[in-house]
């Protein structure tokens with residue numbers, strides 16, 4: 001077959017380094033950019049097969065998100081804008097690791113297993129972040145698509161959620177929106193303006209937000225979007241990529257893990273600030289008070305604010321829809337307690353990775369899902385959307401129900417339901433604060449976080465750690481969970497777990513307790529247990 005000859009020819013220009021084995025992780029492949037050229041070419045091939053199989057457009061995003069500048073990675077996007085399914089993640093790993101001479105066999109194996117009609121047309125959308133390696137790596141993806149005769153559209157520099165949005169728009173024939181960057185700005189900014197239009201007595205101070213763009217793609221895109229916001233949101237942009245390094249001492253991951261403001265930002269006490277990560281699919285909020293103390297409002301705080309707002313609107317609208325919040329093991333214990341006991345909403349816990357949260361959220365009429373690191377969104381079932389739409393158009397309802405139904409309708413439109421999206425989440429949070437007339441300080445006091453600490457431990461092979469119960473318990477190596485249980489018992493209101501990262505070559509350690517000193521001590525002691533029982537490398541973790 002001519003296609004296979006072309007694959008053979010092209011793949012020799014994107015050779016696999018001998019012996020290199022990579023795994024499709026939490027959000028695709030991710031490692032040092034120098035090791036990724038063959039992976040990108042092969043993911044171009046795989047996306048083409050996936051497109052032929054689904055008879056729909058597939059997305060390939062070249063990014064390593066929160067990782068350092070020298071890394072890169074790739075995320076595959078399925079037809080409705082969601083993450084690719086687990087069986088295709090498996091194919092991705094097989095294809096990525098096939099030796100150069102076995103590539104065609106691996107490819108044919110997938111074609112056969114999935115009964116793919118190779119004469120079917122294929123369409124692949126490609127996007128990339130601002131890393132210096134992204135240009136040549138996205139070219140490798142395009143080469144893979146063309147080797148199998150697929151059509152590609154190169155969106156160039158876009159945020160990850162923008163590419164998810166494009167794929168969904170394309171496959172819904174424009175029902176979700178127009179598959180252009182301008183279409184994206186129009187859809188989300190118009191909804192934001194509609195949502196905030198009756199809050200016109202807001203002062204410029206209330207409309208003002210400081211944004212740390214992590215020196216990445218989010219900063220560029222917010223600049224492009226600004227005019228669509230018609231000054232209803234006034235953004236002071238820092239870490240816009242003009243001088244600083246991507247994700248270096250800045251960005252959502254840095255702020256969340258270090259629990260301190262990013263460098264490169266000038267903020268006054270009390271000012272509302274937020275940070276995006278490197279591909280703008282996560283956002284966290286924060287401020288410093290007059291004493292200089294840092295206050296973080298992470299994904300859990302966002303999930304709480306959003307679900308409270310939605311629950312109130314559903315009640316006012318008289319709509320009986322089932323709402324749930326989906327979290328991971330990293331969710332602060334106080335947030336889960338508040339959601340379950342005060343707000344009385346259903347709370348579910350899944351493994352890390354938005355792909356897991358997304359699927360559980362789909363089980364409800366309204367599924368709010370957020371990882372504590374700021375990655376999340378809200379999903380509305382088709383039936384819920386229809387009920388809200390009908391109510392908003394019903395001429396026979398009272399003003400309170402009408403107002404609530406219209407707010408719900410515009411809330412749906414400001415949310416990027418395909419995936420967590422820093423830009424869309426920021427607009428949603430800003431709109432909710434404006435509508436509720438709430439300050440960031442009032443938002444923070446909804447509940448108090450338990451002090452917590454996250455650490456990383458280097459081990460020789462992080463796969464020795466296996467977990468269960470949505471990653472809350474370690475089943476291997478032997479003795480590790482017992483050690484954690486004994487350490488946790490020493491502290492009050494304490495909890496701790498460990499898991500291998502799916503985006504970095506580290507084991508992550510999380511601990512929370514009644515005081516910061518206890519959380520820090522527990523995290524350190526658990527790190528030592530990991531170091532000793534799971535093959536730690538380098539120096540022992542220090543307090």
Ligand code: G16
Pocket residue numbers: 026027064065066067277281282352353354355371373375500501502503504508
């Ligand atoms: C990705 C995933 C997130 C996950 C994060 C960290 O985020 O999309 O769901 O929380 O990695 O994962 P891990 O702890 O396995 O390294 P991003 O923003 O880096 O793409």
